Amino acid sequence: xxxxxxxxxxxxxxxxxxxxxxxxxxxxxxxxxxxxxxxxxxxxxxxxxxxxxxxxxxxxxxxxxxxxxxxxxxxxxxxxxxxxxxxxxxxxxxxxxxxxxxxxxxxxxxxxxxxxxxx
Amino acid sequence: xxxxxxxxxxxxxxxxxxxxxxxxxxxxxxxxxxxxxxxxxxxxxxxxxxxxxxxxxxxxxxxxxxxxxxxxxxxxxxxxxxxxxxxxxxxxxxxxxxxxxxxxxxxx
Numbered sequence: 001x002x003x004x005x006x007x008x009x010x011x012x013x014x015x016x017x018x019x020x021x022x023x024x025x026x027x028x029x030x031x032x033x034x035x036x037x038x039x040x041x042x043x044x045x046x047x048x049x050x051x052x053x054x055x056x057x058x059x060x061x062x063x064x065x066x067x068x069x070x071x072x073x074x075x076x077x078x079x080x081x082x083x084x085x086x087x088x089x090x091x092x093x094x095x096x097x098x099x100x101x102x103x104x105x106x107x108x109x110x111x112x113x114x115x116x117x118x119x
Numbered sequence: 120x121x122x123x124x125x126x127x128x129x130x131x132x133x134x135x136x137x138x139x140x141x142x143x144x145x146x147x148x149x150x151x152x153x154x155x156x157x158x159x160x161x162x163x164x165x166x167x168x169x170x171x172x173x174x175x176x177x178x179x180x181x182x183x184x185x186x187x188x189x190x191x192x193x194x195x196x197x198x199x200x201x202x203x204x205x206x207x208x209x210x211x212x213x214x215x216x217x218x219x220x221x222x223x224x225x226x227x
Contacts, residue, residue, distance in 0.1 A: 105169035
């Protein structure tokens, strides 16, 4: 069974940093691209960043460049998102999602981890 | 960046009725790169359709997708109680991915 489990969220003050993690199991992690998507309370989905299966290619939303860094450790079947200089508007549930092996789409999602930025 | 605009914002229908949800792109999108998701309250999104018209694994055949260029449609042929949710379209652009703002499908 494919499982994606996010962790690392919490309450952070503006200007702080967080590292989110996503532990993957039930599939051959190195074969799949991975993604982060966030959702502010009561709002829609916002794509954050994507990384290719090997980690060679990284894509990121233009509006978030400079503060968000995606990475992966294929030996540990793990995906990460480093967020620096957090802002109140970064408050959201952050989901990790697997890219389909064939075709475009995110076929499995974690349950999400909540990041709250507040003083 | 390609902007996706979904309409209507809210759709009120009864179980058994047909639902038609639209997604319009600000510029042409390859059909291969258009997907649809369903999200229920408190849950992660679920992939319904990819490649504009291919159903994801386990998705009932009452869900269908169509369209090309800048106009895409998600159709639910006969609504079941569990279909009332928020639906999002998504496109893969050149090194960029965007979602539509969502259509809320609610019970009339």
